[in-house]
Amino acid sequence: MKCPSSTAACFPENFSQTLRYRHRIIIQIRNFFDTRGYVAVDTPVRVKSPGVDPYIDAVNAGAGYYLAPSPELHMKRLLCLDIDRLYQITHAFRENEQGQHHNCEFMMLEWYRKGTDYAGIMEETEELILYITKEESLPISSFRFPFEKVAVDELYVKCADWRPSADWNEDRYFHDWVEKIDPYLKTKEGLFICDFPEPLAALSKPKEDNGKLCQRFELFIKGIEIANAYTELTDYEEHGRRFKNAREKRRQMGKDPYHIDEEFMRMISGGLPECGGIALGIDRLIMAMLAIDHIDHVQTFPFSRL
Amino acid sequence: MIDTNAIRKNLKIKIDGDPYVVVDFQFVKPGKGQAFTRTKMKNMITGNMIDKTYRSGEKLEEATVDEREMIFLYSQGSSFTFMDNTSYDQIELSTEQIGNAKNFLVDNMEVKVSFFNERPIEIVLPNFVELEIVSTEPAVKGDTVTGATKPAELSTGHTVNVPLFLESGEWIVVDTRTGEYVERVKK
Numbered sequence A: 001m002k003c004p005s006s007t008a009a010c011f012p013e014n015f016s017q018t019l020r021y022r023h024r025i026i027i028q029i030r031n032f033f034d035t036r037g038y039v040a041v042d043t044p045v046r047v048k049s050p051g052v053d054p055y056i057d058a059v060n061a062g063a064g065y066y067l068a069p070s071p072e073l074h075m076k077r078l079l080c081l082d083i084d085r086l087y088q089i090t091h092a093f094r095e096n097e098q099g100q101h102h103n104c105e106f107m108m109l110e111w112y113r114k115g116t117d118y119a120g121i122m123e124e125t126e127e128l129i130l131y132i133t134k135e136e137s138l139p140i141s142s143f144r145f146p147f148e149k150v151a152v153d154e155l156y157v158k159c160a161d162w163r164p165s166a167d168w169n170e171d172r173y174f175h176d177w178v179e180k181i182d183p184y185l186k187t188k189e190g191l192f193i194c195d196f197p198e199p200l201a202a203l204s205k206p207k208e209d210n211g212k213l214c215q216r217f218e219l220f221i222k223g224i225e226i227a228n229a230y231t232e233l234t235d236y237e238e239h240g241r242r243f244k245n246a247r248e249k250r251r252q253m254g255k256d257p258y259h260i261d262e263e264f265m266r267m268i269s270g271g272l273p274e275c276g277g278i279a280l281g282i283d284r285l286i287m288a289m290l291a292i293d294h295i296d297h298v299q300t301f302p303f304s305r306l
Numbered sequence B: 001m002i003d004t005n006a007i008r009k010n011l012k013i014k015i016d017g018d019p020y021v022v023v024d025f026q027f028v029k030p031g032k033g034q035a036f037t038r039t040k041m042k043n044m045i046t047g048n049m050i051d052k053t054y055r056s057g058e059k060l061e062e063a064t065v066d067e068r069e070m071i072f073l074y075s076q077g078s079s080f081t082f083m084d085n086t087s088y089d090q091i092e093l094s095t096e097q098i099g100n101a102k103n104f105l106v107d108n109m110e111v112k113v114s115f116f117n118e119r120p121i122e123i124v125l126p127n128f129v130e131l132e133i134v135s136t137e138p139a140v141k142g143d144t145v146t147g148a149t150k151p152a153e154l155s156t157g158h159t160v161n162v163p164l165f166l167e168s169g170e171w172i173v174v175d176t177r178t179g180e181y182v183e184r185v186k187k
Helices: A015-033 A072-078 A119-135 A153-160 A169-184 A236-252 A262-267 A280-291 B094-106
Strands: A059-061 A065-067 A084-095 A105-114 A148-152 A188-195 A216-221 A223-229 A277-281 B011-013 B020-029 B036-044 B049-053 B059-062 B067-078 B077-085 B089-093 B110-116 B119-124 B128-136 B148-153 B157-163 B171-175 B180-185
Touching: A015 A084, A072 A084, A072 A277, A084 B036, A105 A119, A105 A280, A119 A188, A119 A216, A119 A223, A119 A277, A119 A280, A148 A153, A153 A169, A153 A188, A169 B036, A169 B049, A216 B049, A223 A280, A223 B067, A236 A262, A277 A280, B011 B059, B011 B180, B077 B094, B089 B094, B089 B119, B094 B119, B119 B148, B128 B157
Parallel strands: A148 A188
Antiparallel strands: A059 A065, A084 A105, A105 A277, A188 A216, A216 A223, A223 A277, B011 B020, B020 B036, B036 B049, B067 B077, B067 B110, B077 B089, B110 B119, B128 B148, B128 B171, B148 B157, B171 B180
16 A cells, blocks of 8 residues: 655655565575574673773763663673674764765674684675575676675775875874775775784784784775675684773774773683674665665664764 | 865855856765865856865864845846845846846846855846746647747747747746746647
8 A cells, every 4th residue: 555645755766665675684694694504692781891992982871771782692691601693783973974875774694603813704695695686576787796805005006196005094094995996995895904003903813924913804885885794803812902992092082992892801711712704784785786876865763864 | 164065056155355156066085085075166256166174083164154135126138137126226237148048037036145254256047937928920820749849039039949839929938047948828
């Protein structure tokens, strides 16, 4: 049945169809993980510690709590149980992020697998996307597989004429990303960017043959950042150092440092099991798959329609 | 001073003493990195477009631009004269400052004039204006092919594409933002 036009007018064109496709893509994601023996888990949205990324402003939820900008630390706590593969589809929240590819609240897919590294996760990510595109009822533009791969240093040498890992300069790095790398990425279909400079390791492991690089990749499709993955850091002491550095960084930026997640640290005091993990933005994946150019047109109630 | 979070289309800011208007902007945030806002802005005096990227949290100075309702009186050579509805003050703007608006400007039209530091800098037309067709090919009767158009010269000297059934002497509504024909006016 058709809804009255006054109601439909608030939504983008053909929005009922977009919602059906969105539903179908999410079902495909769940099927993919279910058939591979992943356990779907559920972690809290209201949390005590918002994590380790100094550039993410967590949404304040009052009484010392925040809305989780990512389920990472809680999911990693679950890795200490006897479950080898776990995934979650949840809502994540980030203050001051609003734009063509950003909405303060968004849907995140995150998964972890023991006994693998970022290369294994990269393969699985490609398999997931291939699996979704095989669903015949979806009008998905066919992607060329396998996706291209490029190292961060290679990308900067090509587009900005310098090598970040050799000559680290954070301001220059991000400035060039926005001015030179980002426009280049828009010309690419599926592209894995790997081996980030160590200062951007977040919670990933350093590379064994070169400590200035870390085992981290990001997936871009047509210039949209879709996913971020690591060979997960396992060392307890190093976790402590990374948290401390992130706190220091926030102080330097004049922002409140986030408190260290003590429960998480206790759980991994014997080390985190060897594993790979990834966070993937579902809204953005849907944008890329349906060739829709604004996140507001794939989210049901984005900020602009609240 | 305002924050980069306040950047919106049509926000007016001051750079090196000149007023600029934000024409387009984009929030960009590389993973694990600081956020930026990329903007495209127009210098409101010279009309030049510039691209400027701000880091999140950078401070911008807002440009105070006043708008006054005025009536277009007449043009002479390259000068256009407007009058304030209440004070009867008259001001002049040049062809460059008027820009494309001259295509739709007719005597006695009510417009908004923007002032920066007491200086008139640009005019904003109503979104829809009624204009007379002064010359076009004769109407083709019975030709109802959807979307077929022909050029028509308006009383301002500007030419727009109109449907085939319209004749010289008829009045039409034009959208001044797109410059396109909207509908026929029954007079």
